[in-house]
Amino acid sequence: MKIKHLSIIAKKEFKGLFNEKTILLAVLLQLFIALFSSFLMVGLTSMYDPSSLSKYSHSRYSIAYAGNESPLLTSLEASSDFHVYKMDLSTAVAALKERKLAAVIYVPDTLPDAPDPIKITLYTLQNDLQAAIVDVKLKDIFLKYEQGLREIRADRLKEELIGIQIPKSGGGGDFYEFVYGLLIPLLVFMPAIIASALVIDLITEEYQHETLETLISTPITFVEMVWGKVIACELLVPIQAGAWLVLLMINGIAIQNSGLILLQVIVTSLILILLGTLTALHYRERTAAQFIFSTALVVVILFALALPSNPLNLLTRLAVGTAAGEQWLVLGITLAIVILLSYITQRYAEKIGKSHHTG
Amino acid sequence: MSTLTDIATIARWEVKKSFSMMSRDVLPLSIILFVLLMIVTGFTAQTGLHLQDGMYQVGVDDPQIAQLLAGDARFSVYLLDAPILNANRNSFDLIIIQGIVYSSATDKANSAQKTLERDYSKYVNSIYNTENDLFAAYPLWIDTQSVKSELTFLATQSGQYISAAPRRIAPVPEGEIKTVPTPSPALAISPEDLRSELVQSNAKNTQISRYTEALSTSSSMGTFKTPAQLSPPLPFDSIILVFVFIFPLYFTSQFFMMSIMNERIERKGEILLSTPLRTSSIIIGKALPYFIGMVAICSGITVYIKASPVIILPLIPVIFFFLANALLIGMLSRSFKELSFISIFFSTVATSYLFFPSIFANVHVISLISPLTLIVLTIQGSAWTITDYLYSTSLFWLTGAVLFYIAARNFKDERLFSEKKLVSRMREFLSEILPQKYPFLSLFLLSGFAIPFVFMVQMMCLVLFFNLPMPYSLVFLLLFAALIEEIAKGVGIYTIYSRDPAFLSWKNLVMACAATAIGFLVGEKLLLFVTLAQISDSVFGSILFLSLGSLWLPLLLHFVCVLIVCCSLKIWGRKGFVPGLAIAMVVHCLYNLYFILGWIG
Numbered sequence: 004m005k006i007k008h009l010s011i012i013a014k015k016e017f018k019g020l021f022n023e024k025t026i027l028l029a030v031l032l033q034l035f036i037a038l039f040s041s042f043l044m045v046g047l048t049s050m051y052d053p054s055s056l057s058k059y060s061h062s063r064y065s066i067a068y069a070g071n072e073s074p075l076l077t078s079l080e081a082s083s084d085f086h087v088y089k090m091d092l093s094t095a096v097a098a099l100k101e102r103k104l105a106a107v108i109y110v111p112d113t114l115p116d117a118p119d120p121i122k123i124t125l126y127t128l129q130n131d132l133q134a135a136i137v138d139v140k141l142k143d144i145f146l147k148y149e150q151g152l153r154e155i156r157a158d159r160l161k162e163e164l165i166g167i168q169i170p171k172s173g174g175g176g177d178f179y180e181f182v183y184g185l186l187i188p189l190l191v192f193m194p195a196i197i198a199s200a201l202v203i204d205l206i207t208e209e210y211q212h213e214t215l216e217t218l219i220s221t222p223i224t225f226v227e228m229v230w231g232k233v234i235a236c237e238l239l240v241p242i243q244a245g246a247w248l249v250l251l252m253i254n255g256i257a258i259q260n261s262g263l264i265l266l267q268v269i270v271t272s273l274i275l276i277l278l279g280t281l282t283a284l285h286y287r288e289r290t291a292a293q294f295i296f297s298t299a300l301v302v303v304i305l306f307a308l309a310l311p312s313n314p315l316n317l318l319t320r321l322a323v324g325t326a327a328g329e330q331w332l333v334l335g336i337t338l339a340i341v342i343l344l345s346y347i348t349q350r351y352a353e354k355i356g357k358s359h360h361t362g
Numbered sequence: 363m364s365t366l367t368d369i370a371t372i373a374r375w376e377v378k379k380s381f382s383m384m385s386r387d388v389l390p391l392s393i394i395l396f397v398l399l400m401i402v403t404g405f406t407a408q409t410g411l412h413l414q415d416g417m418y419q420v421g422v423d424d425p426q427i428a429q430l431l432a433g434d435a436r437f438s439v440y441l442l443d444a445p446i447l448n449a450n451r452n453s454f455d456l457i458i459i460q461g462i463v464y465s466s467a468t469d470k471a472n473s474a475q476k477t478l479e480r481d482y483s484k485y486v487n488s489i490y491n492t493e494n495d496l497f498a499a500y501p502l503w504i505d506t507q508s509v510k511s512e513l514t515f516l517a518t519q520s521g522q523y524i525s526a527a528p529r530r531i532a533p534v535p536e537g538e539i540k541t542v543p544t545p546s547p548a549l550a551i552s553p554e555d556l557r558s559e560l561v562q563s564n565a566k567n568t569q570i571s572r573y574t575e576a577l578s579t580s581s582s583m584g585t586f587k588t589p590a591q592l593s594p595p596l597p598f599d600s601i602i603l604v605f606v607f608i609f610p611l612y613f614t615s616q617f618f619m620m621s622i623m624n625e626r627i628e629r630k631g632e633i634l635l636s637t638p639l640r641t642s643s644i645i646i647g648k649a650l651p652y653f654i655g656m657v658a659i660c661s662g663i664t665v666y667i668k669a670s671p672v673i674i675l676p677l678i679p680v681i682f683f684f685l686a687n688a689l690l691i692g693m694l695s696r697s698f699k700e701l702s703f704i705s706i707f708f709s710t711v712a713t714s715y716l717f718f719p720s721i722f723a724n725v726h727v728i729s730l731i732s733p734l735t736l737i738v739l740t741i742q743g744s745a746w747t748i749t750d751y752l753y754s755t756s757l758f759w760l761t762g763a764v765l766f767y768i769a770a771r772n773f774k775d776e777r778l779f780s781e782k783k784l785v786s787r788m789r790e791f792l793s794e795i796l797p798q799k800y801p802f803l804s805l806f807l808l809s810g811f812a813i814p815f816v817f818m819v820q821m822m823c824l825v826l827f828f829n830l831p832m833p834y835s836l837v838f839l840l841l842f843a844a845l846i847e848e849i850a851k852g853v854g855i856y857t858i859y860s861r862d863p864a865f866l867s868w869k870n871l872v873m874a875c876a877a878t879a880i881g882f883l884v885g886e887k888l889l890l891f892v893t894l895a896q897i898s899d900s901v902f903g904s905i906l907f908l909s910l911g912s913l914w915l916p917l918l919l920h921f922v923c924v925l926i927v928c929c930s931l932k933i934w935g936r937k938g939f940v941p942g943l944a945i946a947m948v949v950h951c952l953y954n955l956y957f958i959l960g961w962i963g
Contacts (some may be wrong), residue, residue: 014768019697020616020699025911028703028704028707029703031707032703032707032710033708033824035710035711036710037712065533067532067869070544088532090530090532090534092542093537093539093540093541093542093546094534094539096509096540096542097535097538097539097540098508098532098533098534098538098709099509100509100537101535101536101537103533103534103535104533106827109545110958111545111546111547112547113547115501116505118495118497119497119548119549120497120500120502120503121501121502121503121547122503122504122505122543122545122546122547122548122586123502123504123505124501124503124504124505124507124550125504125507126507126508126509127506127507127508127509128508128509128510130855132641134882142589142590144938145502145504145589146589146590146785147489148502148589149500149501149502149588149589149590151496151498152501152502153501155501156495156498157498157703158499159495160490160493160495160498160499161493161494162489162490162492164486164489164497165426165427165430165461165485166460166461166476166829167427167458167461167462167463167482168462168463168464169426169475169478169479169482170463170475171713174863179469179470180414180417180436180473180477183417184413184414184417184436185413187416188413189371200702201702203698204697204701204702205697206697207698208522208697208698211624211627211628211698212697213629238496263443284389289620289698290380290617290620290621290624291388293616293620294392294617295388295392295395296389297613298392298395298396298399299395301399302395302398302399302402305399305402305403306402306405306406307476308404308406308411308412308413308615309402309406309409309411309412310409310411310416311412311435312415312416313412313413315413316413316414316415316416319413320415320416322748323470324417325417325419325438341530346920
């Protein structure tokens with residue numbers, strides 16, 4: 004195998020990608036998803052943590068209180084989020100319909116230590132973003148009221164709890180888990196999936212466009228052609244994954260160990276690319292190869308996710324900085340799989356190459 | 363009648379062909395893979411997904427608490443003595459000493475604390491659920507009633523708050539007051555039912571079931587909730603819908619794409635085209651098996667999750683749209699890698715269009731622009747009307763139909779087997795539907811039929827920018843809406859110009875601009891009247907679609923903007939297109955600012 008031949012093939016594939024401007028599409032796609040996920044974050048944050056948007060935090064919502072006096076009324080009146088009016092239920096609901104109120108609360112005359120629960124009725128507007136925010140703000144006050152009631156009824160409870168006192172959280176961190184535990188591993192790993200689909204395209208194309216014979220009539224052997232294509236696809240992975248990391252950091256998401264993350268992605272992606280190569284060599288036809296490969300991909304990824312300390316989990320832990328020595332063990336196992344697959348690919352390509360050169 | 367038999371014949375060929383291609387040990391292997399998939403799914407369901415393991419590091423001095431925390435794989439728990447913990451505070455996200463939690467002020471620590479809160483309340487609930495006196499453990503129940511407001515979309519869209527600023531006197535309703543019956547103080551459900559419901563909902567909060575929950579029917583508790591359950595539904599629920607319904611559709615449309623592509627590579631298409639069959643029958647015949655397959659898959663899923671068959675209705679336009687795009691992509695791309703990238707790009711954009719609005723399914727009317735929302739609503743058991751259906755699917759029907767038409771006109775030798783670049787091929791495709799004999803009529807029709815696409819892209823922008831704070835969302839929307847409209851109007855004339863630069867004499871230029879402007883206006887008004895009245899009356903809508911009121915002003919605007927683009931084309935040639943668009947966009951924005959928002963002067 005000659006390095007020069009490999010680089011000729013890899014260069015040829017890159018040229019093809021640039022000529023067709025497909026690489027541009029890939030970049031565009033990446034930007035689009037980045038834009039989208041950052042907007043997604045803003046939308047979700049504003050929904051779950053209303054005070055994160057200054058626009059909402061300053062507004063006080065008018066709500067109506069109907070029915071009987073209770074400690075709930077006191078805590079509502081003390082809250083800086085609400086302005087409470089004592090109103091008649093029917094009038095209040097009518098005002099709510101005209102958007103003159105944000106919510107109506109009705110409290111019955113059940114005693115705090117009664118055997119029955121206290122059933123409060125909460126009227127809010129249907130299908131409204133801000134009504135959802137009011138719900139979130141009311142929830143805290145209801146929880147406090149519930150805690151008070153529980154203390155009054157405490158002698159009726161039997162079990163002892165393990166006590167943990169959790170201080171009031173400082174806000175923020177709502178989407179930490181979503182970003183680091185889902186978004187980052189998926190986005191950073193996506194280039195590996197794209198590259199493995201690409202290698203199938205590149206190999207089957209030679210068969211279906213009948214350009215294979217011309218190619219192997221040059222000094223380049225069949226095996227070199229296969230490895231050249233693998234290298235071309237593999238080179239795309241760190242470029243794209245690196246672009247993701249940069250985009251995420253521009254979005255204000257701090258990522259630790261980005262070098263190690265890239266290393267993990269590069270090695271793990273080789274498994275997928277080699278699997279794709281083997282499938283493509285076997286079927287030599289895109290529809291069948293892509294179909295079998297994508298089904299196999301789901302199986303492989305699901306299986307990997309079921310294992311503790313899998314490469315995807317490692318990406319998460321590297322990004323948050325809690326990965327310890329076991330990352331090298333995982334890398335070693337991944338490398339062993341890569342070497343095994345490389346050996347199989349080499350032998351298989353040699354076998355097919357022989358039949359092509361003679362036949 | 364003979365057309366029908368033609369279609370049937372082609373459809374049969376298509377099925378036979380794909381099966382003969384699949385025979386080469388694809389079927390046995392795919393069966394093996396399918397069995398493996400089942401096994402792996404079972405395995406994963408048992409062990410759980412280990413994606414977020416060990417994210418947080420917690421130091422504890424109490425073995426009981428350590429055991430409690432170890433149940434959540436996200437925590438790496440270290441059982442150490444209090445002095446050691448205190449000395450190494452910074453290497454942990456949280457430390458718990460004598461039952462008191464101390465956290466550092468980072469985002470990660472906050473997130474860890476929130477996870478701990480959830481885990482702890484789950485533990486507390488699991489204890490409370492076994493209490494004999496259920497109402498001592500859960501003394502407070504909230505009956506949530508939602509009230510329909512007549513003003514919903516308009517009010518929030520124009521930036522109004524949910525209610526006027528608080529005043530000293532209680533607000534007085536203007537309309538008539540309907541008597542609301544005093545709610546009964548008793549819960550209508552027996553304690554035992556409540557207990558089993560509580561046990562269930564407490565068990566649900568695991569990683570996987572959080573997603574599958576979206577597919578189960580609503581609980582029997584109805585509107586009753588404990589305070590802890592009072593929060594908007596998780597928006598991630600609709601992700602599962604995307605995977606369950608849209609993913610198979612995307613997968614199947616891949617086969618259609620490949621079938622078209624293969625005909626072009628293997629030149630089998632030539633034989634088909636030389637037969638006396640009509641192109642439309644060929645296309646319908648080839649698409650039919652895939653259409654039936656997709657509907658069958660969706661029905662299968664619907665039966666499997668025991669949902670109402672009504673779900674299929676909003677899916678059909680989506681299938682139609684996917685097939686139209688698959689056909690066009692299969693006809694356009696020159697190589698497999700191009701096919702892959704274009705189809706991935708298309709599916710990402712389409713998926714976001716479908717997915718993003720639907721996460722607001724219970725929160726905001728804007729969610730209705732996605733058919734997926736109708737599915738969410740159906741699964742929840744809420745009803746939707748025919749108007750809702752039209753509103754969310756009409757764009758899919760229209761764009762799908764236009765794309766099919768373009769594909770049908772181009773389904774012939776010289777288009778299918780040419781090797782030109784992507785952009786010039788797209789231009790050729792457009793050029794095909796602009797016959798040289800009737801240039802003005804075709805420009806009129808083209809700009810009219812561009813409207814559904816323009817609306818679709820603008821809807822996408824509306825959804826994207828909706829999340830920004832008010833002034834920014836308007837500014838971005840203003841710029842993008844104008845740009846998109848100008849591109850849609852300019853593209854027809856650009857195509858004609860590249861085909862035949864001599865065509866644009868000054869007289870023809872004015873005529874062409876007029877035809878485009880009128881076509882655009884007519885298409886816009888027609889679609890608005892049919893479907894989009896709800897959005898079009900808000901401030902956002904007025905930027906997107908111009909008001910329904912006067913006609914001559916918008917017409918003049920469209921005309922002037924196209925004229926700008928045309929003139930720069932005529933003067934500077936094809937490289938004048940982009941600067942022309944930029945100027946037209948600015949003019950369009952100024953118009954919007956002046957007439958609609960009244961911001962200038």
